[in-house]
Amino acid sequence: MTMQKVQTSTHVENTPEAVMAYIADVKNRPLYLPSLKAVSDVKGGPGAGATWKWTWVMFGAELQGAGRCLDYQPGKLYSFRTEGGITSTWTYRAAPEGKGTKLTIEVEYTVPERVLPRLRTDPHKAEVEHVLQNLKTILDK
């Protein structure tokens, strides 16, 4: 397995507190994550230790797994990890920028080495850029 990392940023016309509060609400996630169909069985608040189940749609199949919040600092940081066969860690960071927020998403994930040479483009990068664009669409005032 090889660890890969994707990082991308954008400016959102909203406060860091509002941006991170929206991201920390697990139930909002299917609205802006293109391949995420649903989250269910959410246990715990938005802070560290909260867990949920997710359903991801890929190539017409539905993958179901679990997620766990690793850290939540209102207005600053939210991090979670997907657990099971597909392991990835998503970290959202917010910092004041002008009258809005600089929002950065960093995703670390593992890919089997034999698959790596076949990936012409990084599917996670496209997904993460889409997520960022969607969050901007939703949260821009």
Next chain:
Amino acid sequence: MNGSILPGVLWCAAAAAGVAYTVLFLLARRPAAIRLGRVGLALCVVLAFRLILLGVGHPVATVWEAVVAGVALVGAVGFGLARRVWLVNVTAEEFREQVQMSCRGLFLPCAEAAPGHFLLTAKEGTWPLRLRRLSRRMQLVVGPCPGGRGKATLFVHWLSKQYPGPMPRVRIILKRSEP
């Protein structure tokens, strides 16, 4: 017997696929939808295959086949024009609740001016969403058709994920690998 059996096989296969698709939808226990635009697209594919057969020497040999092809063409055009129409297997109350929940999540104001007549208002414009009850668990939805990447587009993407086609999907449950 005039001509080959290939055109007949094509029409029979298309009809069988249509019946199977409809039966799967009617029997589906999970949320599913038939989107008329996709049915129109499928009819276009069938017509394209028939044109290919025509090109390789299988003419329209009977009046019946001409009628079937005409109906398919009219259907393709009609369903294409009605591409915003979806049939969904859910109660009106559940659908209404889902729409309101997703609009709240998208900060997309959604007013129900009259029962089943929603108006979604975003920066880019206002889009109607109609809901008409066909039976308790079968609704006809005329969705918005926004362009670009606004909130209404996100709403339509979300709706598509919640109501996929009725074809059975492979479900893979990933077990936790950590202790």
